[in-house]
Amino acid sequence: MRIVLSSVxxxxxxxxxxxxxNLSYQQDPGWRVPSDAxxxxxxxxxxxxxxxxxxxxxxxxxAECHGEDGSGLAKKNAADLLLPVVQSQTDGTLFWKITNGxxxxxxxxxSRLPELQRxxxxxxxxxxxxxxx
Amino acid sequence: xxxxxxxxxxxxxxxxxxxxxxxxxxxxxxxxLEEPGNLEIEVYTTSGVPRSGQVAYVAPYMELEYGxxxxxxxxxxxxxxxxxxxxxxxxGWRFENRFRPFKREHWINPVLxxxxxxxxEATRIQKEIVGGGPDVTSPNSELQPSKNHELEAKLILSxxxxxxxxxxNFITEKNLSQSEGFExxxxxxxxxxxxxxxxxxxxxxxxxxxxxxxxxxxxxxxxEEGFSARHTAHYVAxxxxxxxxDNGSLRFSPSFALTQEGSxxxxxxxxxxxxxxxxxxxxxxFAGKH
Numbered sequence: 001m002r003i004v005l006s007s008v009x010x011x012x013x014x015x016x017x018x019x020x021x022n023l024s025y026q027q028d029p030g031w032r033v034p035s036d037a038x039x040x041x042x043x044x045x046x047x048x049x050x051x052x053x054x055x056x057x058x059x060x061x062x063a064e065c066h067g068e069d070g071s072g073l074a075k076k077n078a079a080d081l082l083l084p085v086v087q088s089q090t091d092g093t094l095f096w097k098i099t100n101g102x103x104x105x106x107x108x109x110x111s112r113l114p115e116l117q118r119x120x121x122x123x124x125x126x127x128x129x130x131x132x133x
Numbered sequence: 134x135x136x137x138x139x140x141x142x143x144x145x146x147x148x149x150x151x152x153x154x155x156x157x158x159x160x161x162x163x164x165x166l167e168e169p170g171n172l173e174i175e176v177y178t179t180s181g182v183p184r185s186g187q188v189a190y191v192a193p194y195m196e197l198e199y200g201x202x203x204x205x206x207x208x209x210x211x212x213x214x215x216x217x218x219x220x221x222x223x224x225g226w227r228f229e230n231r232f233r234p235f236k237r238e239h240w241i242n243p244v245l246x247x248x249x250x251x252x253x254e255a256t257r258i259q260k261e262i263v264g265g266g267p268d269v270t271s272p273n274s275e276l277q278p279s280k281n282h283e284l285e286a287k288l289i290l291s292x293x294x295x296x297x298x299x300x301x302n303f304i305t306e307k308n309l310s311q312s313e314g315f316e317x318x319x320x321x322x323x324x325x326x327x328x329x330x331x332x333x334x335x336x337x338x339x340x341x342x343x344x345x346x347x348x349x350x351x352x353x354x355x356x357e358e359g360f361s362a363r364h365t366a367h368y369v370a371x372x373x374x375x376x377x378x379d380n381g382s383l384r385f386s387p388s389f390a391l392t393q394e395g396s397x398x399x400x401x402x403x404x405x406x407x408x409x410x411x412x413x414x415x416x417x418x419f420a421g422k423h
Contacts, residue, residue: 053331060379064409076413100238103169103203111238112156112165114296114329117341 027085028105033096040092044119054124057117061110070128077106082128094122155382156298157374159401160261160350161322163300164242164291166233167200170412174198175405177384179258181396187269190216192224192257199411204233214257220273225252225280227260231289239292246287246302254279259399261285263306264316264355266366266395282309297325298346314357320350324372342376351391366395380407 044050059068065078072080079086086094098118101109110118156163159177167173175196183189194212201207208229215221229248255276257267263285268276284307291300304318324346332339351367354360370388377383381404388399 049333050330052333056333056335057331100236101203103233103236106169106203108168108200108203109165109238111293114326116296116329117331120331 027079028102031097031102031105033093037096038090038092040090040095042091042095042119042122044116044123045091048123050116050120051123051127053117054120054122055127057113057121058124061113062121065106069130070125071130081125082130087126091119091122091126094125095119098122155344155374155376155384155405157324157344157346157372157384157386158300158320158322158348159370159372159384159386159403160259160302161300161320161348162231162244162246162287162289162291162302163298163322164233164244164289166204166206166231166244167198168409169200169203170410171200172197172408172411173405174408175403177258177401177403180400180402181257181269182398182400183269184393184397187396188217188219190214190257190269192259194258194260196405204236206231210258210260212252212256212258214255214273216273222253222255222273222277224256224258224277225250227252229285240294241290241292244289244291246285246289248285248287250281250283250285252281252283253277254281259395261287261302261304261318261320262350262352262366262368262395263304263318264313264352265358265364266352269396281311283307284309296329297323299323312357314355316355317353317360318351319353320348322346322348322372337377344374344376346372348372348386363392364394365392367391368395368399370399370401380409381405 058070065076066072066081070081072078081087095118097107098110098121100111101107103109156165173196175198177194177196179192181190192212192214194210196208196210198206198208210227210229212225212227213221213223227248227250229246232245234243234245253276254268255273257269259267286305288303289300291298300322302320304320306316306318308316324344326341327343327345328340331341336342347370349367349369351362352365353362354365368388368390370386372384372386374382374384384401384403384405386401388401390397
């Protein structure tokens with residue numbers, strides 16, 4: 001009996017975890033990044049300690065839609081930032097997308113953040129790991 | 134006493150969370166709109182220091198700013214005014230919308246601003262100055278009965294370079310209740326965060342939580358009374374904002390008159406609090422999901 005209950009509990013936890021996570025995320029093909037922006041390098045690439053500030057910024061500005069662990073909330077149609085389709089993008093691409101947003105799809109522009117803070121966010125996105133649910 | 138304790142408690146909680154970024158301007162608009170689904174509740178006061186023959190006043194106002202979409206923000210203002218030795222009056226309301234025509238961030242980002250006002254002549258919040266500026270000498274008993282329907286349009290041009298925000302607003306206003314012609318005004322602002330790199334931990338007085346700048350604003354006359362900088366009010370104003378929490382910020386600005394019109398000094402204070410995700414919460418309630 002105990003094994004059955006434990007199994008049910010584990011299944012329920014997994015279901016809750018997957019319902020919250022946006023595994024069905026599809027990229028917007030119209031969200032095109034200019035080639036010069038794609039090639040931009042992160043000026044903080046050699047300062048990994050700056051990612052801690054990026055984490056703080058992420059929790060403040062991004063977690064509401066992308067979740068605390070970056071897995072993306074399905075109800076917000078927000079990208080799962082852990083997916084290879086996101087992580088394979090260049091730093092410059094991610095920086096450009098944070099800066100400009102995709103306002104027609106609900107992603108706001110974060111150009112109000114100073115440029116270095118947007119790069120800190122990119123730095124932190126590279127450190128995202130799946131949380132143990 | 135209870136209210137003081139509650140306010141101190143709120144401020145303490147806010148300070149404990151201290152972080153984030155917000156525009157420091159009081160008059161100038163930049164191109165950053167409210168995030169979609171968020172509601173910003175803002176409470177401000179404009180206090181006028183009198184010249185000889187004038188009396189001091191305080192004009193409080195409240196703004197409810199809602200991000201309808203990523204490129205459309207709506208805002209409702211409720212405003213009042215209290216004059217020393219005179220009276221306190223509710224001076225009216227305003228409803229404005231800002232639209233950002235372009236999706237992407239550019240060097241210069243235009244935003245279109247349209248506002249309808251239902252205010253009395255006693256209004257003194259001076260959220261913008263057009264024509265010759267507000268009447269700060271006549272008593273409220275004379276000014277308050279005169280209610281106006283007004284339409285106001287602004288072209289907001291704003292951009293950010295090397296973390297400096299530079300914004301210019303070109304204002305025109307038409308009083309539909311009285312024949313005043315078209316009145317014009319302007320506002321320019323420059324501001325920059327005191328630090329551009331976020332620290333690793335939450336902090337109260339980190340430089341990253343402060344944005345400082347300066348704005349210049351004033352009236353440019355009207356089609357009825359002619360265009361002149363001499364007989365209109367113009368101000369230069371250092372501005373400072375302090376982000377005291379993820380959702381709250383304080384702003385302060387003393388404005389100094391450059392001409393003999395209007396009050397010689399205006400003190401502006403503001404507090405804003407952002408309610409995040411209000412739109413999606415309301416959608417859940419009305420859709421019956423909890």
